[in-house]
Amino acid sequence: MWLMSSPTNEAVTPLSSPRVVATPVPDTGVGLSNPHLSQGRRRMLDLVNKLHSTGVQVDIDLPQIAVIGSQSAGKSSLIESISGITLPRAAGTCTRCPTECRLARSNSPWQCVVSLRFIVDAAGQALGQARNERFGGIIYEKREVEDRIRRAQRAILNPTKPLKHFLEEDDVEEFESQLSFSLNSVTLQISGPDVADLSFCDLPGLIASVSSGRGGNNDIALVESLVTAYIKKPSCIILLTVACETDFENQGAHRLAKQHDPDGKRTIGVLTKPDRIPTGEESNWLPFIRNEKEALENNWFCVKQPSSADLKANITWSQARQMENDFFSSKAPWCDLEGIYQKYLRTGNLVERLSSVLSDLITKRLPEIQDELERSVIATRKLLGQLPRAPSSDPRSEISTLLHAFTSDLLRHVQGVPDDEHSTFGAGIGLIQAIRPAQERFRRAIRETAPNFKPFERDTGGKKHLPLPEFLRSEEGDEGEASDDEEEAASVTDMAESANYGSLDLAGKKRKKPSSEVIYIDDVLNRAHRARTRELPGHYPFVVQKTFIDNVVKEWHAPAQILCKTVHLTIADHAKSLVTKHFREFGQGLLEQRVKSIVHHHLKQCLERAEERIAWLLGLEDLPFSLNTHYLSDYKSKFLAHYRAARQYYGQPTLVKAIQGYGKNQTSQTPDSWGQPQPNEPTGIAKVLAGLAEIGMTGVKAEDLPKLLPPDRMAPALEIMSDVRAYFQVAYKRFADNIPLAIDDVLVRGLERGILQALYTGLGVNGPDGHRICKELAQESPQVSDRRLDLGKKLERLEIASEELLSIGQ
Structure with a gap:
């Protein structure tokens, strides 16, 4: 699921089990192990490996190489040739779960740690957070790796049985697997002085049918869904393996790759088993090498891996590479190809192109990854902040404070x-x-x-x-x-x-x-x-x-x-x-x-x-x-x-109007010849008030006159x-x-x-x-608790990945 290279400076050992693969060239390496690569480039490759180790690939699209192909298309052999990792080859042990391999060069003695990574439970339902479990102790002998992988795959396919059972039983192959395929994966972490810096993922081969004695009807869709989950990501380099012994149109891996990479910009094609092409049909495959048929931006390659007889003969890695070179140098029509197309033959040339494409992709993606990590950290913290407060360890005190x-x-x-x-x-x-x-x-x-x-x-x-x-x-x-x-x-x-x-x-x-x-x-x-x-x-x-x-x-x-x-x-x-x-x-x-x-x-x-x-x-x-x-x-x-006043207004309107008018006219006087005002002859209300004054009723005002009227019967x-x-x-x-x-x-x-x-x-x-009451009141809903747990683990992954990313500049 990640980076890919080829090893360098390995000891010469047999290629078939029990054996490990060795490179025949001691002075220079190829691909990511090439010593001429800059130290900065190598640090970046190592950084992406570390980012994958944090599990942040579930949140961020990281550069990776995924090997896909139909079942028995030669994927495992191809991986062995470019990595030196021996995979199980016994009957019925074809890849039935993803096998992730992370290799890192170090000055310490060679060692391998096998882990199981669970992303679904026994019922196939997705887990909120991936779970990693160590499978056995550290392996110091290369010949023990193949058996450990076989046991690990059996443990993955039997999720209800304890892991200890598969580590201690002598023959785990006797037990029928509960699952035919699984989304959970086997992870190998290998380090040593003779190990190349690389990572890869071998995915289960696409299948066209399910046998009646093994598997279920949904296995075809399950495997296709698993492969799709990897190759749909824009930063995934698709290493498409196509076996030459089968018609190209019958191999569904190409259809799936083209569906998610229609322009062929991130797909590298690999033709395997060229020695099994029926006589006279070799020319049908040459248009792929010339990139004339199903053209890809990074071309098609052709490799020749050891046959079953060669494996039984325990040939070495250098012997296998020499046999591959002899095949393409002497076997028509491969030897007749123009020199410009010879660089698309042999495993070493394939690894060189993989190295170049992957390195360029990492260089381009690192700034984008940093931005994505920063945005994801901010967004995750915001989501955590929107959740209700986490339950207190002292709910009684918290409830009292709230009250x-x-x-x-x-x-x-x-x-x-x-x-x-x-x-x-x-x-x-x-x-x-x-x-x-x-x-x-x-x-x-x-x-x-x-x-x-x-x-x-x-x-x-x-x-x-x-x-x-x-x-x-x-x-x-x-x-x-x-x-x-x-x-x-x-x-x-x-x-x-x-x-x-x-x-x-x-x-x-x-x-x-x-x-x-x-x-x-x-x-x-x-x-x-x-x-x-x-x-x-x-x-x-x-x-x-x-x-x-x-x-x-x-x-x-x-x-x-x-x-x-x-x-x-x-x-x-x-x-x-x-x-x-x-x-x-x-x-x-x-x-x-x-x-x-x-x-x-x-x-x-x-x-x-x-x-x-x-x-x-x-x-x-x-x-x-x-x-x-x-x-x-x-x-x-x-x-x-x-x-x-209201009754009088309607009962004696003349009197009321006279009283109201009296206040306005009582100051009106006529001046004499000397200009002095002379009193007018009193009339109306004034005359009445003057008459009342004459008989001794002084102090009577105009508004008092209604009182002289006869009593109101409504009084x-x-x-x-x-x-x-x-x-x-x-x-x-x-x-x-x-x-x-x-x-x-x-x-x-x-x-x-x-x-x-x-x-x-x-x-x-x-x-x-x-x-007890406070504890019940403080209990958080499972949905919120799970959400907080998932976001917390996601934030932890993102922050660790951010720290790893910052380390590249130090």
Whole structure:
């Protein structure tokens, strides 16, 4: 799966088992073992090998060479020829899992470490993180490598059996394998003074059919998927082996290589077994060497490996290379090829091209790899940061800290500090600010329950206008009481404004405003007459006023209840948001859920107490009472004057207009001949006031003249209306303050009172089972735990790879 080269300076040993391969040329090497390569280039090749050792190839596309081909296409023989590693060749031991070999030159004695790399479990499901396990001890004798590889492959194909079984049993070939192929791999780490710097991966051969006695129907797709996983990466050099003894069209490896490298830029073709071409058909393969057929950017090569008889004869590596040279030098049509194509024959030339292509690829990819590593490290850290906090080793202490932080934040919101960044209701709006509009709607709803008295008789009152008292307008501003004509227009606006609180009942239906129910003066007088018992003439019982007051107070129940419910819902949403803010990242959400339940129950108790308080305040209003006698008397006199003025305006319009005009004309005088003003002859109001002064009634003003008129028969009704209306002004302001204050004390501030104790009691974290409860609450979901573990291992791989990459410049 990685870099590839050929060995140099190996001892001459037999080629077949038990043997190791040796190079025949002691003075110079080929490929990556060539001593003429720069030291910097060799360090880069070694660096990529180290990067592969970190496992970062699952995250970053690293330069690599993958050997692919159909089954029995000569891949293993090719690898042995260019690396010197002997692979198992007994019957039924063809490559059935990837075999990764990492070689490194060192001054230490020769040694080999065999490991098993698991990327899927026994059921074939992908593991979150690759797992490496040492398979046996260190090998110091080359002849032992082949047997260890054979045993390792058996262990890979039997994932449910212990590894120790395959290391200690004398003959592991007797056991039927559980799997026919596997995505898990055997890894060889070989080092020594006579070892070349290289890495390679021998992939299982592509198969066209599965025998009935071995394997499953999905093996074909499994092997093709495995090969595809390697060669689809842009930095993978595809070493495509094609056996000349089989028709080219019947070998599916070429189809797969062309699918992922359609332009042939990173594929190097290798023709194997040229000695088995049927006589007379050799010319069919020459167009490949000339790159005339299925052209590749790095050309096609042809190699000749030892036959089975040669292997049994235990020929040496140098003898094998000499036999290959003799074959191409004497065997037609290979020996007849033009000199320009001779460089595409023989194993040494193939390795030379592999070295050149791989070196160029590494040089080009190193800066890109560094950038990819940096981006991956940043992205992985960001993903880790987005995960909930890892479980604490002391969950009880952490839960206690969370509870205290939550209650402190809750107190801050209850005190009215807005949360600019994380406000439930918008930037700059806190809990108290969110409640205030509901309180204002409540005040308006209570004010709108004012009795709508008209100081006119019913039969003519509909045509008469009662203006808004100036003292109310100046007292309450534009929000003061509206006149009859103004109310009709304002009612539509009020309904549209902020879902006018006083116009809806608890069921959400439109409630008829009491102010729209006009009470005429004759209705008041008739009710007063019916209520009389033993009173003296001209006197009426107080029950008349109380009846009107009771009717008004009844209208206060719904707005008070609606305000309480609205504040409760607002607080509930706010508290729920705060719970989520403080506990959402703890455990699997169980703590958040339980805290929400406890807070909800605590808030429900506060609501019940607030409703009890509201009922108590409403009960106080059953009996009209006020010690604010000054304002009560002042309001009564003002309303009485207002109602009388309205009746006089329509009853004595001439007198009223004369009085209004008197103030404008009383300073008008005619000057004499000396320019001094002379008093005019008094007329109208002035004449009346002058006449009253003549008879001794001094101090009478123009506005006092209506008092000289005969008594109004509706005077008792005007007194009752003024009493009721004055008491309403005092009582509604008192009630409009007391209800919000009670709700704020019992419901809003009551939420914070005792909440910490309620949380500790409800959660039971301080009880005898506190440790167990805290541990359960802190338990992280398997999905998040696995995600954190995977990202942590990925970050570790990336950081180690980054350190290795930085070492090249040191």
